Every structure is written in C-alpha cells, then in structure tokens.
Amino acid sequence: MSTQGTVEVQAASRWFGDVVAVNTITMALGPGVTGLLGPNGAGKTTLLHLLSGFLPPSRGEVRIGGMPVWRNPEVYRTLGLVTEREAVHGFLTGWEFVLSAARLHQLPRPELAARWAIDLVELSDAEHRRMGTYSKGMRQRARVAAALVHNPRVLLLDEPFNGMDPRQRIQMMRVLHEIGAEGRTVLFSSHILEEVEQLSGTVQVMVAGRLAASGDYRTIRRLMTNRPHVFAIRSSDDRGLATALVALPSVRGVDLDAAGLQVRVGDYGSFTRALPAVARNTGIQLRQLLPSDESLESVFSYLVAS
Amino acid sequence: MNPTIARITARGLVGRRRFLLLLPLPLVLLVLATLMRSFDSALEPAVTTVLIAFGIAVVVPFTALVIGTGVLGPEIDDGTLLHILAKPLPRREIILTKFAVACGLCLPVCVVSLFAAGWIIDSVRLGAGFAVGAAVAAMAYCTLFGALSLLIRRPVLLGLAYILVWEGLLGNLVTGTGVLSIQQYAVTIAGWVSGSGVVDGRVSLPVSLIMAGVFTIGATLLAIDRLRSFSIAGSTG
Numbered sequence: 001m002s003t004q005g006t007v008e009v010q011a012a013s014r015w016f017g018d019v020v021a022v023n024t025i026t027m028a029l030g031p032g033v034t035g036l037l038g039p040n041g042a043g044k045t046t047l048l049h050l051l052s053g054f055l056p057p058s059r060g061e062v063r064i065g066g067m068p069v070w071r072n073p074e075v076y077r078t079l080g081l082v083t084e085r086e087a088v089h090g091f092l093t094g095w096e097f098v099l100s101a102a103r104l105h106q107l108p109r110p111e112l113a114a115r116w117a118i119d120l121v122e123l124s125d126a127e128h129r130r131m132g133t134y135s136k137g138m139r140q141r142a143r144v145a146a147a148l149v150h151n152p153r154v155l156l157l158d159e160p161f162n163g164m165d166p167r168q169r170i171q172m173m174r175v176l177h178e179i180g181a182e183g184r185t186v187l188f189s190s191h192i193l194e195e196v197e198q199l200s201g202t203v204q205v206m207v208a209g210r211l212a213a214s215g216d217y218r219t220i221r222r223l224m225t226n227r228p229h230v231f232a233i234r235s236s237d238d239r240g241l242a243t244a245l246v247a248l249p250s251v252r253g254v255d256l257d258a259a260g261l262q263v264r265v266g267d268y269g270s271f272t273r274a275l276p277a278v279a280r281n282t283g284i285q286l287r288q289l290l291p292s293d294e295s296l297e298s299v300f301s302y303l304v305a306s
Numbered sequence: 307m308n309p310t311i312a313r314i315t316a317r318g319l320v321g322r323r324r325f326l327l328l329l330p331l332p333l334v335l336l337v338l339a340t341l342m343r344s345f346d347s348a349l350e351p352a353v354t355t356v357l358i359a360f361g362i363a364v365v366v367p368f369t370a371l372v373i374g375t376g377v378l379g380p381e382i383d384d385g386t387l388l389h390i391l392a393k394p395l396p397r398r399e400i401i402l403t404k405f406a407v408a409c410g411l412c413l414p415v416c417v418v419s420l421f422a423a424g425w426i427i428d429s430v431r432l433g434a435g436f437a438v439g440a441a442v443a444a445m446a447y448c449t450l451f452g453a454l455s456l457l458i459r460r461p462v463l464l465g466l467a468y469i470l471v472w473e474g475l476l477g478n479l480v481t482g483t484g485v486l487s488i489q490q491y492a493v494t495i496a497g498w499v500s501g502s503g504v505v506d507g508r509v510s511l512p513v514s515l516i517m518a519g520v521f522t523i524g525a526t527l528l529a530i531d532r533l534r535s536f537s538i539a540g541s542t543g
Contacts, residue, residue: 054537056535071534073393073394076394085384085388088386089317089318092314100389103310104395
C-alpha cells in the first residue's frame with residue numbers, strides 16, 4: 001500500500017480521556033470516491049482529523065501516499081483538505097483566498113491554478129467579493145477550490161455539501177465525480193444518505209468508533225445473510241407466482257397486495273437462480289423484479305441497528 | 307519569512323477591533339510626558355512615573371499582549387489557521403513569519419512613543435535609551451505571548467496575569483522576581499543606553515541581555531515545536 005494517492009489506516013485508535021472516538025480501525029482507500037458514513041458521534045470527524053494530520057492516533061498508524069501524516073507537512077503536497085468548520089478569513093476575497101492557497105503550495109503559476117480552481121467550483125461571479133459577505137454555500141465552494149488548487153492526489157472532505165443549495169450540490173457532486181474518475185482518491189463524510197448514494201457506491205460505515213462495514217454497499221447488503229432480502233415482483237399472475245415461490249427453500253415469506261409481490265428471501269443467490277425456472281415452469285411472465293432493500297438507507301439502518 | 311502568511315496575518319490583525327485599543331496608550335504616554343515637561347517636574351519622578359511606570363510597564367507589555375496573542379490566537383480559535391497549516395510549509399517558517407509580523411507592528415508603536423516621551427521629558431539620549439529598552443522588551447513580550455497562544459486556550463488572561471501579578475505586584479514586593487521580568491530587563495537596558503543615573507534597573511545588564519534573549523529565542527523555539535504538534539481540539543463527531 002505504498003502507492004501514491006492511497007490512504008492507509010492501520011489499527012488506528014483515538015481516545016479522549018475515557019471516550020474512545022475511533023476504535024482500532026484498519027482501512028485502505030484507493031482511487032475513486034468513497035463515502036464515510038455514520039450516525040452522529042460515530043467518529044467520522046475524528047477519523048478525518050487523523051487522516052489529515054491534525055490529530056495523532058493514540059495507537060496505530062495513518063499513512064497517505066506511503067508517508068506518515070502526523071507531524072509531516074510534506075504530506076499536504078499530496079493531500080487536499082476541507083474541514084467541517086467553515087471558518088474562512090472574512091477579510092479576503094474568494095480570489096485572494098484561493099490564490100493564497102496556491103502561493104502557500106508554492107505552485108509555479110499560482111494565478112493560473114487559482115483561476116482553474118475557482119472556475120471548477122463556479123465561483124467566478126463572486127470571486128472579488130469579501131468572503132465575509134458570502135453565503136454558507138459560497139464559502140464552502142471557496143474552501144473546496146482552495147483544497148483543490150494544487151490538484152491533490154487525495155482529497156478529504158468533511159460534510160462538503162453543508163449549506164449548499166440543490167444546484168450547487170449537483171455541481172459539486174459532478175466535480176467530485178470527475179476528480180474520482182481521474183484516478184484520485186476522494187473520501188467525504190456525510191450524514192445525508194442520498195448524497196452518498198448518488199456520489200459513490202463505495203462506503204466506509206462507522207458505528208460507535210468502529211468500522212462496521214467497508215466496500216460497495218450493494219455487496220455489503222448481500223453479505224448480510226442474517227437479514228432477509230426483499231424483492232418487489234410484478235408478473236402476469238401475481239397470485240400464482242406467490243403460490244409457486246413459497247415452496248422454494250430460499251423464500252421466507254411472500255406478501256401479496258395491489259402493487260404486486262413482496263418476497264422475503266434468505267439466500268440471495270439461490271433465489272435469483274431459481275426464480276427464472278419457477279416462472280418458466282408455471283408459464284408466468286415476469287414484468288418487474290426489484291431488490292427493494294438494497295438502497296444505502298436500508299444497508300445503513302441494518303448496520304446501525306446491529 | 308513567507309510573504310503570503312505575512313499579508314494574511316497583518317490584515318487579520320489590523321482589521322480586528324481590539325487593534326484599536328492600541329491607539330490611546332501611546333497618545334496618553336505622550337500627553338503625560340508633555341504635562342511633566344510643562345509643569346517643569348524634576349527628572350527622576352518624570353522618568354519613574356511616566357517612562358517606567360507607564361511607558362515600560364504598561365504601553366509596551368499591553369501593546370505586545372494585543373499584537374502577540376493576535377497573530378495566532380484568533381486563527382486558532384476560529385479554525386482559519388488550518389488554511390495555512392494544511393500546506394507543505396515548515397512550521398518554523400510559519401512561526402518566524404507570524405512573530406516577525408507581530409514585532410514589525412509592535413516595535414514602531416513602542417519604540418516611537420517611548421523615544422518621543424523620553425525626548426520630551428529630557429533629551430534625545432534618554433529617548434534613545436528607552437526606545438532600545440522598549441524594542442528589546444517588545445520582542446520578548448511578543449514572542450512570549452505568541453507562544454502562549456499555542457500552549458493554552460486563554461493566552462490573554464495568562465499574559466495579563468504575568469504583566470499585572472508577576473511584574474506589577476510581585477515585582478514590587480519580591481526582588482528575586484526581577485530575574486524573570488521582561489520589564490526589568492527593559493529598564494536596565496534603557497538605563498545603560500541612556501547613561502542616565504535616574505534609570506536604575508534591579509537586574510544587571512548581562513543578565514538582562516541574556517534573559518531577554520532566552521525569553522525571545524526560547525518562546526520562538528517552543529512555539530515552533532508546539533505548532534509541529536498542533537492538533538484540532540477533541541471531537542467525537
């Protein structure tokens with residue numbers, strides 16, 4: 001895991017007195033966009049502080065691009081950071097703020113870099129206004145531009161969509177998508193599941209300081225064999241299909257209503273292999289088959305509840 | 307010295323309301339010096355009450371307290387310091403720049419006002435003596451109070467305690483405290499440079515020079531070390 005652009009956390013813990021905020025977390029992030037999810041107090045922000053070099057782990061190790069992050073300013077050549085606190089120097093204009101970031105990074109052509117970053121977050125119209133007059137969403141975009149100005153391999157964002165209106169959110173999601181698609185590593189925390197679902201299939205879920213699950217949330221859902229999978233099915237003969245399906249060993253229950261069938265399944269693989277055969281043997285035409293609890297919200301609620 | 311950090315720090319400092327608190331102190335000093343001169347007061351009480359008791363003991367430390375804590379403290383409190391810290395810059399460069407800005411703003415205020423007051427009261431030489439004493443003290447105070455911003459959450463309170471309790475109260479009651487009193491170093495250096503017999507410090511000149519250096523350099527090194535280990539206050543979010 002020494003590739004540049006890779007985030008590596010090795011058995012990292014962080015406690016504050018008696019409170020364990022992050023508990024023995026091990027994770028490795030590669031290129032692409034990853035969502036960091038968890039209920040309030042789960043330890044997301046503490047983990048991001050550990051990753052950004054602004055908090056030493058009480059135990060364990062955190063590396064970015066193969067370099068330790070704590071007491072190592074060189075890591076910021078690789079790393080861009082948007083913290084949760086939205087404080088900015090209110091007396092600077094947006095342009096001055098982003099340009100100062102470019103200069104502090106000692107970029108060879110800071111004006112060009114600042115122009116690129118400001119255009120990327122669509123802040124050009126307000127760039128010469130003092131940031132003290134900005135809305136929350138504008139300040140957030142200025143901070144994202146400052147974090148991106150040196151084109152970092154790794155971008156960490158704590159609640160990046162806070163204060164943005166829907167149009168700004170969509171635009172920021174597009175920017176993060178593009179950055180991830182370019183092979184950069186983007187980790188963002190959010191408590192809004194729809195945002196994570198739209199932006200990233202890959203999640204790291206934290207619950208009570210621990211990493212509860214990691215990976216593509218649909219895959220995570222399929223691995224939760226202790227919870228039945230729910231499928232919404234519509235067919236040419238819902239009643240007949242329900243009768244045939246209850247006989248399958250993988251089916252735990254079937255509900256029939258006006259909208260069709262709700263089938264609870266114990267074994268995802270067996271059911272999806274058996275269903276076409278059942279339809280063919282009974283002569284029933286399948287019109288719709290939807291896994292109805294494979295949303296991130298379902299996965300998240302199952303993880304938190306467990 | 308990093309010009310970008312210097313510009314942001316200076317603009318942040320000058321733009322804050324509490325910076326306005328600095329204006330009256332040098333003006334009051336000059337008014338007092340002028341009154342002493344116009345009333346034809348004797349030299350010794352004029353030097354003791356105006357230049358030492360007000361100039362060195364009030365104007366210099368309070369100016370340095372406002373400026374020294376102002377270059378780091380507010381940025382730590384509101385989180386804007388991260389804009390500078392999340393950059394590949396040696397922490398030494400950040401601290402040296404911020405302390406240079408603090409000294410660059412504090413020195414003119416202290417040096418010019420003490421020089422003018424000394425000149426009004428007696429002579430250019432007396433003014434020069436107090437200007438040098440004020441310069442040495444201003445640098446030591448600025449770095450000390452700047453370093454306090456990285457050590458504790460309420461640097462202004464501890465700075466006030468140092469000025470009022472340690473130097474002001476204990477300094478008059480317990481002679482040994484003078485060894486750790488920047489105010490006493492300034493008086494000794496002012497007396498030596500001005501050659502005036504009425505300016506008599508309680509600490510010897512070598513001790514004053516060495517200890518002023520220890521305060522200035524020690525506080526700077528301490529601040530650099532603390533900034534290397536700067537961490538965001540505990541959060542469980």
